[in-house]
Amino acid sequence: MVKVTVWNENRHEQKNPVVRDIYPEGIHGAISSFLKGEKVLVKTATLDEPEHGLSDAVLNDTDVLIWWGHLAHDEVSDEIVEKVKQRVLEGMGLIVLHSGHFSKIFKSLMGTTCDLKWREADDKERLWVIDPSHPIVEGIGEFIELEKEEMYGEHFDIPAPEQLIFMSWFEGGEVFRSGCTYQRGNGKIFYFRPGHETYPTYHNEEIQQVIKNAVNWVAPTKRDYPVYGNAKPLEEIKPKN
Amino acid sequence: MVKVTVWNENRHEQKNPVVRDIYPEGIHGAISSFLKGEKVLVKTATLDEPEHGLSDAVLNDTDVLIWWGHLAHDEVSDEIVEKVKQRVLEGMGLIVLHSGHFSKIFKSLMGTTCDLKWREADDKERLWVIDPSHPIVEGIGEFIELEKEEMYGEHFDIPAPEQLIFMSWFEGGEVFRSGCTYQRGNGKIFYFRPGHETYPTYHNEEIQQVIKNAVNWVAPTKRDYPVYGNAKPLEEIKPKN
Amino acid sequence: MVKVTVWNENRHEQKNPVVRDIYPEGIHGAISSFLKGEKVLVKTATLDEPEHGLSDAVLNDTDVLIWWGHLAHDEVSDEIVEKVKQRVLEGMGLIVLHSGHFSKIFKSLMGTTCDLKWREADDKERLWVIDPSHPIVEGIGEFIELEKEEMYGEHFDIPAPEQLIFMSWFEGGEVFRSGCTYQRGNGKIFYFRPGHETYPTYHNEEIQQVIKNAVNWVAPTKRDYPVYGNAKPLEEIKPKN
């Protein structure tokens, strides 16, 4: 049983009827709805809840955190971001979606600006599978096509992904590394590009399948946290033979 | 249910009573014995069987192939090696153990000499975990200690591992990249260093745990094989919107 | 002084007046012409010369080999390919251009099929810079645009590049990893996609700049070849203090 918490800024849904029509339960509601199943237990959390819905109790009971934010990255408290980061380094999986590239948590884990090019012009997007043997693309065809999406273009200022899963083609002429994995401390991270709030991207079944696969991929590996600091001589622990 | 075939050269066991005492059922017997379980179905195959035990029927019914060879790499037929390679590129997982670094199949998939330094002098070996978030080290402590093993030392002439899971320390002064993953085509590969035939390494429970974990990690991802070759215009397939 | 040998199949130039018009001195002639300079010494070699122009004397006097082939990969002798591979593993740099993805030497060093999608339909190509800090993109803008090129599309069946320098966008809807580096043994390899024989790609100054940069990047590192094989105890060489 993987315990997933879907975090959403949940502001566009309050302000913009276009977004509310697409996601009447919020983006977090849509994502939690397709994730729920036999092997996954899902909670949601949003920016305007106390502690952004991410109390110690919630974080300590979360195996995988999904993050969608856009307008209000600056309103996320540094203290909560620091706690989330600690949990990722301890092993909690993290899936960062779309405009989450500019969230404090993602920038802090990447160490770079995470900047990119963007354009809202109803570009068609094709996400090509680059890494066919990766569990994140199980059940996915050669590419996923989204009729209309916001364009994100290179250069995307991230560390070179440890595994590059998807590359996007945009009608207007750009490309983008749109599915990227990282390991940081004991935790695994997946960045997945699609999901601008004014398009029904999270209703697309292949996009849903990728996120389901990613939940399993980023789920924690069970083992003790490494020991750091001043080390005794190993010979004191185990005598030489 | 993951279908595993354990391939062993099975020559040392015929010639050397020391080896036979340690592995009375052969190295393949020892490995298949600890792998068998609810979720894994195990077969064995050896060099001196017809087609080295790797007929098309066997290969096509294998999800994960484990390879142990040493004395007789040259006796493995090029035709069989080519078939195994095709199966790996199609998605069959491959675990190469110890002296299998010099097997035709490993060298062919790596593209390098796969050469290294070695010494048989009862060196103590410690395999330190380098990648704590990787599923292959689930349940493993900070390091695995083997009282006596053959030494393998750098430089190990392999492509830089995509994921470096273990690094070995040897009593005599050398280090070695002893747990390495690769993805080739649709297949996943794990090279795991320990297992010289004159030591009871495959009876060590932590070594067994690593191999069990690796079986799951290299198991195939279920999706269609990519389409290659002359491509129709995408616009003929899906009209522009 | 970097000693470069430009190898070309040189068959299209003999058969196809379109190609001959674009490259009257052959593709090898065009490439060697822009490479020549104060710090680079250039030779050429072609398929139909004795030993394909790649005698031991030539190979041993080559720091960087550039490879363009397409129609006649099968006519390149296995013996010469093996010698080239040995030289790369010893440290000779290798730049593989365009349809060289299917050459024996590239497939042998990669260990995969190196297959891809292709289409000859005058697609516009944009090569976006993905790795802005890499010496291979020195002096290059955000992207290189080629008005017409052959399309190469993913999935490209190569090992994940160690460094992904360029990603191509094609007008017809595909993307491609078009600038990829690898290290194999003591040698460095750069694969660079553009250069279909019926387009004037190698007359493009930015394409030329990339190849010039790549020559410097793949040039050998000066140090002794590693020692492999049966190792003496280090303690015999240097006593314990």
Added chain:
Amino acid sequence: MVKVTVWNENRHEQKNPVVRDIYPEGIHGAISSFLKGEKVLVKTATLDEPEHGLSDAVLNDTDVLIWWGHLAHDEVSDEIVEKVKQRVLEGMGLIVLHSGHFSKIFKSLMGTTCDLKWREADDKERLWVIDPSHPIVEGIGEFIELEKEEMYGEHFDIPAPEQLIFMSWFEGGEVFRSGCTYQRGNGKIFYFRPGHETYPTYHNEEIQQVIKNAVNWVAPTKRDYPVYGNAKPLEEIKPKN
């Protein structure tokens, strides 16, 4: 001409006569002394100078920054760290030495705790070359041996190095990834482990050679900084053909 600034905390040298005897001009003095040459221009900067010696004027005139710190990481001002980080992301090379693994600048660029095991017990250290084709090991033999050093052991909590150049063996039984490269934004980073203040490590000629090589490797690539943000349609810039 590469412009190098060697930054040193310069506190041990003031407090500890053992360190002052080994490095009478300070660690920064020793490093700048062996770096000076025809192609390198060297300045130094230390913690207790105004702005830690890293004014905007100095940073803007620095191609490569070398960083040694240990006791007083917390005394480095966040504002200066942020400026250094910006310069690295813009292209300034960064070489982080030894206990600099715990500096604010390194942790901020890595995104992890950068924690490790350590022991001061005069362990012998051998740094084995793992990546023989890398320019950073030019002129270096199979390993560098240091008679006595502080031990650093795995797990080292860093992102997987993009290139792993050296692995250390320690007499007490540990291993460590002791030469690691990263690219962040437009900048290149090299972490190099040796150099505890109570040992004469920076007087070792092979260690000096590695740092000299690293200066050239991390030096900036000359090209325009990428453009980020709201993108015009490419079709407005270059009409479709």
